[in-house]
Amino acid sequence: MDHMHETNEYKSGSITLGGAVAMGTGVMIGAGIFALTGQIAELAGPLFPLAFVAGAIITSFSAYSYVKMSNAWPSAGGIAMILQKCYGAGAIAAGAALLMAFSMVIAESLVARTFATYLLRPFDMEGGPLVPVLAVAVILFAFLINIAGNRSIGLFSIVMAVIKIGGIALFGGAAIWGSGLGFATEPSAGDSYGLTGFVASVALAILAFKGFTTITNSGSEITEPHKNVGRAITISIALCVIVYLMVAYGVGASLPIEKIVAARDYSLAEAAEPTLGQVGFLLTILLAVVATASAVLASVFAVSRMLTMLTDMKMIPHSHFGMSGPIQRHTLVYTVVIASTLAVLFDLSRIASLGAFFYLVMDMAVHWGVWRFRRKEIGAAGLVLLTAFSFDAIVLVVFTVMKLQYDPTIVVYAVAAIAAVFVFERFYLSRWRAPTDEGMSGH
Template identity: 75%
Template sequence: AAIKIGGIGLFGIAAIWSSGFQFSAATSDTQSYGVTGFIASVAFAILAFKGFTTITNSGSEITEPNRNVGRAIVISIAICVAVYLLVAFGVGSSLTIDEIVAARDYSLAEAAEPALGQTGFFLTVILAAVATASGVLASVFAVSRMLAMLTDMKMIPHRHFGMSGPIQRHTLVYTVVIASTLAVFFDLGRIASLGAFFYLVMDMAVHWGVFRYRREEIGASGFVLLLALAFDSVVLVAFTMMKLRSDPLIVLYALGGITAVFIFERIYLSRWLAPQEVAHDH
């Protein structure tokens, strides 16, 4: 992790250096993107910071979690802000919007190439690959751990399909299979868009659930929860509007997936909760 963070930070500094430490944008014409485009881009920014959920999913493995989970989240967000700002300033001051779009996943390497040469370009690509792989591994294990927890709580169904070992090993296999399937049918841009839709809706559902059922129990601020819901709603609407213009199919895919999850969970949980409600009435 230290090598990944330090390496990306150094290449970000190199990109800023190659631009002559000019923190102004290389593209002067930004009117065409508008306020809606800026707000929609926040959806990807929110998704970029979702990594701290890996910490909460690993809370049982952290020493003194009641104190250290919050600290770890704050530290991780602070590090992400510093690294993302370095990369954003480095790439934005060296490349125009059109060049960034053309370079796509190699934009940092393109921005650092004038300062580091072709060798630096390849090193940046290798570093990005390592960072992506480590991020994917961390997310896969975090998601599988969360799915195992939900399975133990009987919140989602589970089938062994002949596999041995603990449930988390099974959910790890399911997670990898689903992720691989998405990688086959969608490019990284579409996967990120799907992730943004799902994450924003999930975030809003969690905020509403805490506000309605748990805010007094855990001492959460109702104002903060409603404010978060409002911000998420604005970002979701703006992001949906942008995608309807550029890639309407991905909006339909996201809507279909989210609807399917809600319907499935509604049916499954109603079957599980009904016997408990009957027993409670008696």
């Protein structure tokens, strides 16, 4: 199963370390900052910058599994390869891989709605039918760019990553400097942000970092893959930690917590105006629009590629539905249809919650599989793997408890969807686990 069919124009060694870093940060920054800052502040209160710190710590432990596995078996299969190496081509591996793919599709719809929300802010328009219309429009734009040619996406991702990191860092620095280095997010009388809310907010912070996993799909194309896949993941996470903290502190320095919560879907734009004026507000809007649009583009490419790999690995069924062309063209269509549907049906909060549920379950499956079956073979430390698994479990339980209190319907949707994915895969593949192509020497 190590050999993946070529599904795009990239060849071995065609992606540099910088290109791989750009892919990861391109997905992370679009979703993490513009879409989630306000939602994290709503749960964590004045301590919301620390939620990003906690998310970064947990993500660092989580990345360990992906780095060790990708260094041992660099592959275009990415997460699908990791799960297949641990569990074999059975329902556990296929179901968890599908959860990852769905969480990426959810991220597309999340960022697409964020794009629409920011685009409408200069016109004082909030909500309404234009939000899903514009969200679907940017998803369709990403689809057209993807079918135009994959090689251009790599260069575009690098350029956009540089613009986003530089622009957002400037916003954070200017907001902090303009506010006199103070912090405005003091709780109002009567506000109570407990430990449960803070831990629940970490689930969304983790979601803000999950874009690093797209780098694992670069194993067959990146230069010196046994070294550079892990390096790219590490650098991407480190860059995003710096940028996220600057922006979180910048927002907190500009606005009191109640205003951040009130403007949770466009909090960066709201934070720019008090210290940077109308010009800063409009520039932040422009940066948000560009960043989210490019993140949708990168995510559409990554998801369609992952679904193509799962099809090549015979882990999911495939139907052409009368379409011509290669399989990746078909998976592009499936991706944009699902993402567009989610963008129409759900608001930002519910989309983010679904993504958090799907991603945390998949992430736990990866850590358990690596610990149970491959840790000795790849030289991984069992304590680190179990720590990553435990962190995910704690955050997932607390996040579920919080959502059961305030939005139980989304928990029902998430549980039903996760169960449906694994039941479907069990019927399709007729087994939970299967032998792998090499001995299970990790246990």
